[in-house]
Amino acid sequence: MATTKAIDLRTEIPGPRSREILERKERVVAEPLSIYRELVVAEGRGATITDVDGNTFIDFTGGVGCLNVGHSNPRVVDAIQEQAARFTHTDFTVVPYESYVALAERLTALAPISGEVRAAFFNSGAEAIENAVKFARCHTGRPAVIAFEGGFHGRTLLALSLTSKTHPYKAGLGPFAPEVYRVAFDDLEELERAFKTEVAAEEVAAILFEPVQGESGFIVPSPEFVQGVRRICDDNGIVLVVDEVQTGVCRTGRFFAIEHFGVEPDLIAIAKSIAAGLPLSGVIGRAEIMDSPGDSAIGGTYVGNPIAIAAAHAVLDIVEEERLGERAEAIGERIRGAMERWRERHDAIADVRGLGAMLAIELRRDGGPDADLATAVADAAAARGLLLLKAGIHGNCIRVLVPLVITDAELDEALGVWEEALDETL
Ligand code: PLP
Numbered sequence: 001m002a003t004t005k006a007i008d009l010r011t012e013i014p015g016p017r018s019r020e021i022l023e024r025k026e027r028v029v030a031e032p033l034s035i036y037r038e039l040v041v042a043e044g045r046g047a048t049i050t051d052v053d054g055n056t057f058i059d060f061t062g063g064v065g066c067l068n069v070g071h072s073n074p075r076v077v078d079a080i081q082e083q084a085a086r087f088t089h090t091d092f093t094v095v096p097y098e099s100y101v102a103l104a105e106r107l108t109a110l111a112p113i114s115g116e117v118r119a120a121f122f123n124s125g126a127e128a129i130e131n132a133v134k135f136a137r138c139h140t141g142r143p144a145v146i147a148f149e150g151g152f153h154g155r156t157l158l159a160l161s162l163t164s165k166t167h168p169y170k171a172g173l174g175p176f177a178p179e180v181y182r183v184a185f186d187d188l189e190e191l192e193r194a195f196k197t198e199v200a201a202e203e204v205a206a207i208l209f210e211p212v213q214g215e216s217g218f219i220v221p222s223p224e225f226v227q228g229v230r231r232i233c234d235d236n237g238i239v240l241v242v243d244e245v246q247t248g249v250c251r252t253g254r255f256f257a258i259e260h261f262g263v264e265p266d267l268i269a270i271a272k273s274i275a276a277g278l279p280l281s282g283v284i285g286r287a288e289i290m291d292s293p294g295d296s297a298i299g300g301t302y303v304g305n306p307i308a309i310a311a312a313h314a315v316l317d318i319v320e321e322e323r324l325g326e327r328a329e330a331i332g333e334r335i336r337g338a339m340e341r342w343r344e345r346h347d348a349i350a351d352v353r354g355l356g357a358m359l360a361i362e363l364r365r366d367g368g369p370d371a372d373l374a375t376a377v378a379d380a381a382a383a384r385g386l387l388l389l390k391a392g393i394h395g396n397c398i399r400v401l402v403p404l405v406i407t408d409a410e411l412d413e414a415l416g417v418w419e420e421a422l423d424e425t426l
Pocket of ligand 1: 124244
């Protein structure tokens with residue numbers, strides 16, 4: 001049982017002030033920016049969020065995986081404030097700054113890639129993916145990219161073309177970028193077959209996958225698949241790109257999730273938690289690939305902005321000093337233990353899966369995926385003060401992206417609330 005209470009609900013949810021702001025939003029914000037959970041944040045601290053009505057929630061959404069070091073971590077806040085007071089922008093390629101170089105030094109040292117390694121920084125996950133493809137195309141002189149069913153890589157044109165979810169992301173938004181081929185995930189035979197039926201191996205610049213698929217419901221591929229993709233890339237001169245946008249920064253217990261598979265990628269895309277929610281992404285990879293585009297072919301006005309980079313240094317300090325990877329494993333074990341117990345009691349919990357603290361339950365009823373049930377569980381949890389996020393190509397999974405700085409007491413409290421929500425709903 002929890003010994004302290006982090007959750008503190010003082011009004012109905014959403015409260016009056018949240019409702020009023022959300023009504024204003026309806027009048028002026030474009031409709032596609034629909035709101036998943038109807039409350040308006042006033043403050044975030046560690047693993048909790050307090051709304052504008054004074055209600056405090058435990059946050060298992062972590063800004064969709066951006067907050068592995070927690071909301072407003074004091075070290076990140078200090079780093080941002082200190083940098084903002086010194087300079088906010090120059091454009092690194094016009095007037096460079098040391099912190100960019102130092103971050104590249106730290107991330108290239110962390111990357112599980114041997115030989116000379118380079119980094120380049122961008123703003124968003126999608127932008128990192130787009131640039132990874134640019135690096136791979138320049139290096140190989142080939143056009144095609146192979147991605148996988150269920151993959152999510154972002155919402156810009158090429159990233160969206162690589163993304164594999166029609167609704168809500170792709171429907172109505174074509175035509176998509178050419179030379180993107182999609183194969184069933186975790187199926188080496190299908191991949192080999194695609195070289196016969198879809199695209200010649202010698203036309204393929206890159207094969208791209210998430211070491212644990214995020215959006216499609218935390219699907220962990222087999223080591224044989226990941227190792228097989230590496231072999232296929234080696235045999236055919238293809239660049240292996242891993243999308244660590246959601247899995248990176250210790251979410252799975254290792255800094256990069258690919259470290260679980262005993263495979264060296266050629267390029268790694270990173271974003272989300274690397275700068276604690278500030279817009280920063282990066283591509284880290286083998287020097288001969290990263291150095292291949294022409295002068296100024298890679299860049300952008302804001303890319304690697306100094307405030308986000310200062311936040312990233314603070315994140316890496318926290319990762320090292322607070323042993324965030326070990327903490328993720330410990331948190332993951334506790335959550336998995338609870339999920340397995342729930343599964344024994346509830347037939348509707350069809351699967352418990354993930355790696356480290358990247359865990360999900362899948363809900364099914366009458367032999368099929370049940371998105372409504374997942375929504376009902378998440379709603380019941382929110383009404384009790386726990387914010388949960390759904391996932392899955394059918395929307396029938398609930399995923400954990402909790403800040404890894406959550407305390408044991410908060411974690412117990414949250415799991416107790418989740419269990420009550422399941423008991424009530426199932
Ligand atoms: N790749 C993965 C695995 C993601 O989970 C996401 C975002 O959820 C992206 C790419 C796109 O990142 P962004 O939304 O920062 O463009």
